[in-house]
Amino acid sequence: MLKHFDECQWKLYAEGGLDEEAAAEMESHLLECNDCLEIYLRMIEDNGMESTEAMVSPQFTDNVMKKIQHEKKSYTFSKKQIFFYYVVAACITLFLTFNGAFDSLYSRFTESSSQIAQSSGAIEKMFVNGWSERLTNEAVIAMDRLKQKKTTSKTDKK
Numbered sequence: 001m002l003k004h005f006d007e008c009q010w011k012l013y014a015e016g017g018l019d020e021e022a023a024a025e026m027e028s029h030l031l032e033c034n035d036c037l038e039i040y041l042r043m044i045e046d047n048g049m050e051s052t053e054a055m056v057s058p059q060f061t062d063n064v065m066k067k068i069q070h071e072k073k074s075y076t077f078s079k080k081q082i083f084f085y086y087v088v089a090a091c092i093t094l095f096l097t098f099n100g101a102f103d104s105l106y107s108r109f110t111e112s113s114s115q116i117a118q119s120s121g122a123i124e125k126m127f128v129n130g131w132s133e134r135l136t137n138e139a140v141i142a143m144d145r146l147k148q149k150k151t152t153s154k155t156d157k158k
Helices: 007-015 020-032 034-055 060-074 079-098 101-157
Strands: none
Touching (some): 079 101
């Protein structure tokens, strides 16, 4: 039967207040006993929460919420600003259109799409027509062999 340790002993272990031999014994016990592991983890969690609460100021939450509200307000746009952005986008689009930027993109796109269509058509022809022709030729050859066997078997019977 395992020797269980109480919460005071686990607290001493966590604070480093035990000798090396006792600490090693308690470490090996943690690996074997789930009940003591739960006690130790709960104690560590409770102590950790208390120490972090002491480090954080009471106004921390209020300060964070104020900053969030300030950031939220700074990203709102008026209707005039939105209209201005649309006008700028339209001007840039017109400039690119008149300089032929979209024409070169369009011509490259059509060239690429026509090359893809041609290559896919060639591949389709090779597989679809090639397979059907092969299948038909093999069927004709098989039929011819059957006819030859049939005629040779008739002449052999005579």
